[in-house]
Amino acid sequence: METRIMEGGRHPFVYGQRLVDPDKPTVLFYGHYDVQPVEPLDAWASDPFKPIVRDARIYARGAGDNKGQLYAQLMGINATLRVRGELPLNVKCIFEGEEESGSPNLESFVRKNRGLLNADLAYTSDGPVHESGRPMVVFGVRGLLYVELTARGAERDLHSGNWGGPSPNPAWELVRLLGTMKGPEGRITIAGFYDSVRMPTKQEKAAFGRIPLNKTSVARSLGLRLSQIPDPEVFYRKLMAEPTLNIAGIYGGYTGKGSKTVIPSSASVKMDMRLVPDQHPDDIFRKFQAHVKLHAPGIEVKRMSSTPTSRTPLTSQFAKPIREAVKDATGMEPVVYPSLGATLPDYVFTTVLGIPSIIVPYANIDESNHAPNENIKIENFVRGMKCCAAVMENLSRVSV
Amino acid sequence: METRIMEGGRHPFVYGQRLVDPDKPTVLFYGHYDVQPVEPLDAWASDPFKPIVRDARIYARGAGDNKGQLYAQLMGINATLRVRGELPLNVKCIFEGEEESGSPNLESFVRKNRGLLNADLAYTSDGPVHESGRPMVVFGVRGLLYVELTARGAERDLHSGNWGGPSPNPAWELVRLLGTMKGPEGRITIAGFYDSVRMPTKQEKAAFGRIPLNKTSVARSLGLRLSQIPDPEVFYRKLMAEPTLNIAGIYGGYTGKGSKTVIPSSASVKMDMRLVPDQHPDDIFRKFQAHVKLHAPGIEVKRMSSTPTSRTPLTSQFAKPIREAVKDATGMEPVVYPSLGATLPDYVFTTVLGIPSIIVPYANIDESNHAPNENIKIENFVRGMKCCAAVMENLSRVSV
Numbered sequence: 001m002e003t004r005i006m007e008g009g010r011h012p013f014v015y016g017q018r019l020v021d022p023d024k025p026t027v028l029f030y031g032h033y034d035v036q037p038v039e040p041l042d043a044w045a046s047d048p049f050k051p052i053v054r055d056a057r058i059y060a061r062g063a064g065d066n067k068g069q070l071y072a073q074l075m076g077i078n079a080t081l082r083v084r085g086e087l088p089l090n091v092k093c094i095f096e097g098e099e100e101s102g103s104p105n106l107e108s109f110v111r112k113n114r115g116l117l118n119a120d121l122a123y124t125s126d127g128p129v130h131e132s133g134r135p136m137v138v139f140g141v142r143g144l145l146y147v148e149l150t151a152r153g154a155e156r157d158l159h160s161g162n163w164g165g166p167s168p169n170p171a172w173e174l175v176r177l178l179g180t181m182k183g184p185e186g187r188i189t190i191a192g193f194y195d196s197v198r199m200p201t202k203q204e205k206a207a208f209g210r211i212p213l214n215k216t217s218v219a220r221s222l223g224l225r226l227s228q229i230p231d232p233e234v235f236y237r238k239l240m241a242e243p244t245l246n247i248a249g250i251y252g253g254y255t256g257k258g259s260k261t262v263i264p265s266s267a268s269v270k271m272d273m274r275l276v277p278d279q280h281p282d283d284i285f286r287k288f289q290a291h292v293k294l295h296a297p298g299i300e301v302k303r304m305s306s307t308p309t310s311r312t313p314l315t316s317q318f319a320k321p322i323r324e325a326v327k328d329a330t331g332m333e334p335v336v337y338p339s340l341g342a343t344l345p346d347y348v349f350t351t352v353l354g355i356p357s358i359i360v361p362y363a364n365i366d367e368s369n370h371a372p373n374e375n376i377k378i379e380n381f382v383r384g385m386k387c388c389a390a391v392m393e394n395l396s397r398v399s400v
Numbered sequence: 401m402e403t404r405i406m407e408g409g410r411h412p413f414v415y416g417q418r419l420v421d422p423d424k425p426t427v428l429f430y431g432h433y434d435v436q437p438v439e440p441l442d443a444w445a446s447d448p449f450k451p452i453v454r455d456a457r458i459y460a461r462g463a464g465d466n467k468g469q470l471y472a473q474l475m476g477i478n479a480t481l482r483v484r485g486e487l488p489l490n491v492k493c494i495f496e497g498e499e500e501s502g503s504p505n506l507e508s509f510v511r512k513n514r515g516l517l518n519a520d521l522a523y524t525s526d527g528p529v530h531e532s533g534r535p536m537v538v539f540g541v542r543g544l545l546y547v548e549l550t551a552r553g554a555e556r557d558l559h560s561g562n563w564g565g566p567s568p569n570p571a572w573e574l575v576r577l578l579g580t581m582k583g584p585e586g587r588i589t590i591a592g593f594y595d596s597v598r599m600p601t602k603q604e605k606a607a608f609g610r611i612p613l614n615k616t617s618v619a620r621s622l623g624l625r626l627s628q629i630p631d632p633e634v635f636y637r638k639l640m641a642e643p644t645l646n647i648a649g650i651y652g653g654y655t656g657k658g659s660k661t662v663i664p665s666s667a668s669v670k671m672d673m674r675l676v677p678d679q680h681p682d683d684i685f686r687k688f689q690a691h692v693k694l695h696a697p698g699i700e701v702k703r704m705s706s707t708p709t710s711r712t713p714l715t716s717q718f719a720k721p722i723r724e725a726v727k728d729a730t731g732m733e734p735v736v737y738p739s740l741g742a743t744l745p746d747y748v749f750t751t752v753l754g755i756p757s758i759i760v761p762y763a764n765i766d767e768s769n770h771a772p773n774e775n776i777k778i779e780n781f782v783r784g785m786k787c788c789a790a791v792m793e794n795l796s797r798v799s800v
Contacts, residue, residue, distance in 0.1 A: 142561065144561075144661070146659045146661070148659070152623065153622065153623050154621060154622050154623045155623060158621070158622070159742065160644070160646045160648060160672050160674065161542065161544075161674060161740070161741050161742025161743055162740075162741050162742055163621075163622070163639075163741065164639075164644040164646050164672075164674050164741060165638035165639045165642050165644050165674070165741065166618075166622075166629075166630070166635045166638045166639055167622050168622070168624070169646060169647055171647035171649075171650050172578075172582065172586070172647055175575055175578045175579060175647065175650075176579070176582070178572075178575045178579075179575060179576070179578075179579035182572065182576070186572070218566075221554055221558070221563075222553065222554050222558075222563070222566075222567050222568070223552065223553050223554045223555060223665075224568070229566075230566070235566045238565035238566045239563075239564075239565045239566055242565050244560070244564040244565050246560045246564050246569060246661075246663060247569055247571035247572055247575065247652070247653065247664065247667075248560060248653050248654050248659070248660060248661055248662050248663070248664070249571075249652065249653035249654035249655045249656075249660070249662070249664065250571050250575075250650055250651065250652050250653060250655075250664075250667060251650065251651045251652075251655040252647070252649065252650050252651075253647065253648050253649035253650060253670070254648050254649035254670060255649045255650075255651040255655075255670075256649075258704070259546045259548070259648070259670060259672070259704045259705060260648060260649070260670075261544070261546070261646075261648055261672045262648050262649070263646060263648070264647065264648070264649065264650075265623075267647075267650060270653070270654060270655075270659060270660075272560050272564075272659070272661045274560065274561060274564050274565070304658070304659045305659060340561070340562075341561050341562050341563065341564060341565060342559065342561025342562055343561055
């Protein structure tokens with residue numbers, strides 16, 4: 001491949017391409033070479049930066065997230081080249097070094113290099129396979145808008161005996177404002193919040209119902225009774241097709257042990273909103289701000305960060321070839337996953353470049369990413385190489 | 401005086417009496433000899449346990465709260481005895497050593513020693529004079545009920561992307577519950593909460609309007625505009641005759657700097673309620689619990705502490721003699737203060753013993769109690785002695 005290191009962020013981008021035939025599809029592989037910190041070091045059974053094989057797994061920081069999976073892609077490309085003499089389609093690769101920092105420069109890099117990166121499809125391998133052990137084909141991610149609200153009162157906490165009654169309380173103001181943001185059943189009552197929510201397609205609805213859901217394990221994770229876990233149609237519709245307004249943190253006044261009788265000088269809440277197509281963080285932020293201004297104009301709103309949503313139709317012409325390739329390579333029927341509940345900067349492909357984007361995770365579910373003793377099973381690594389090769393083979397037959 | 405040390409708490413009670421004439425009134429002086437910790441020691445200009453005079457003030461831990469004021473009472477009694485040859489009425493003294501720890505054993509001690517402590521009036525000097533510099537005659541305190549509520553979800557904080565939507569959020573449950581506790585204008589909507597609130601008397605209402613209120617200073621303390629501070633009638637009615645439901649602290653999820661996208665595993669709120677006659681903490685706690693059970697049965701309620709209210713009528717036969725004595729001794733018209741907004745264990749006199757109780761603070765407003773460089777102005781100390789003597793003199797003329 002022709003390769004180059006390209007500036008554009010705190011850490012450079014790595015670009016590579018092998019263009020074989022302008023009539024064939026072009027696939028853009030995305031991945032990242034940066035990793036999370038390794039601390040706590042004591043908890044590692046071996047040096048995080050000296051990969052070793054133990055119990056049929058490769059242990060090292062990045063083994064799963066994302067060096068291992070990225071390398072499986074490169075090995076898949078390399079094997080194809082060696083076996084066939086040439087790649088069956090055009091390949092571009094873009095690897096970044098700031099994914100774990102929220103990809104702050106990816107969008108501007110992609111905007112500046114549209115021509116270079118232009119492709120028919122973006123293809124990523126990151127994250128683990130489905131918890132059932134089956135592979136997944138993922139068609140999108142939810143977006144994110146993170147805000148922090150602060151209600152302020154006196155300069156210092158006040159004695160609640162000496163001032164309680166005549167004095168306002170910022171914690172109550174904040175609670176009252178939050179109370180205006182959700183109605184019965186948890187529906188978000190910010191005016192216009194749902195306006196641009198796209199209804200899930202027939203295919204997506206059908207897909208929700210076919211995703212395995214281990215209700216026992218979910219009930220345990222959520223601290224709920226088994227009977228409180230809905231069926232997959234509902235569970236995955238909420239996770240993939242509905243936005244959220246989450247309280248990620250709330251604090252004010254005395255939060256230590258025991259009791260202290262104060263009126264807090266301020267109270268704050270951190271909220272994240274997971275957005276779905278076609279909600280845009282800028283529009284939602286304006287609506288959020290307007291809501292606060294209407295109900296509690298004294299409360300400060302700070303916009304912390306945001307990432308737009310991304311969604312590729314299940315009916316994309318690339319969907320079936322990829323599903324079949326994954327099935328051939330792994331021997332298992334992949335789970336069709338319309339969207340992650342979480343957020344990745346996938347919109348740079350679907351929105352900025354305007355191309356479909358599909359994610360096929362290769363790592364084992366217990367990869368321990370972001371944690372000590374990160375690993376990838378050799379079995380998963382090998383399957384990843386095979387997947388990559390099979391995906392290229394099948395995609396090469398799509399006419400574009 | 402006949403004196404004795406009496407067990408009954410972690411620190412003993414000190415009792416003294418001089419009974420001169422069964423036809424004369426008996427006054428029970430209350431005070432405490434324990435003090436707050438002196439830390440931070442660096443901030444003291446002199447040794448906190450070596451009283452020194454500087455700038456016409458006595459500096460020492462306890463100079464104001466409460467050894468200095470208690471000693472002014474004893475000096476007043478002593479001077480009266482020396483000058484007149486005998487006290488003009490019967491005197492009993494009870495001093496405790498656990499006031500700064502919330503007087504955990506005072507009630508049981510008073511219950512066990514009803515006969516010994518029986519009197520016509522309890523008389524206390526603690527706290528500072530009114531901020532206007534005028535002395536105060538205080539007729540009661542608000543009560544207190546302190547609770548902590550906890551909503552629980554999963555065992556650990558969950559990733560809000562992977563779980564947001566299908567997962568409940570304990571912080572939202574808590575906020576929703578809190579939202580059911582107050583209506584418009586901040587009225588408390590717990591069923592029956594106001595049932596036993598006694599309307600202020602004609603005399604009390606008149607007194608509210610006559611208490612000096614420095615609106616500029618209050619606005620500064622509360623971080624409000626001057627126009628937001630109500631007139632004294634309203635300000636002091638809210639402080640003295642209305643109960644509160646205060647959020648003293650609220651916390652859950654991620655409360656550090658920046659952003660973290662989690663669904664909190666739990667969320668808690670600490671609340672104090674300041675109660676007014678005739679609300680009782682036990683009754684209010686039952687109503688509070690019932691409210692939580694109705695609206696959010698999964699949320700835990702923990703009762704932390706409580707103290708009943710106390711109120712002596714402004715029309716008590718002892719009120720006028722004391723007001724006049726304070727005026728004579730200080731040369732200033734005392735502020736008639738129907739109740740502190742704060743809480744003291746005054747109910748042991750008014751409810752357990754069933755006698756009126758009046759508080760006349762002697763200390764300067766800048767006494768720095770509970771803080772470094774605690775002090776009492778010599779002027780205030782001397783006025784305290786005079787007050788005590790004048791109060792005894794006037795009380796001796798009341799027929800009981």
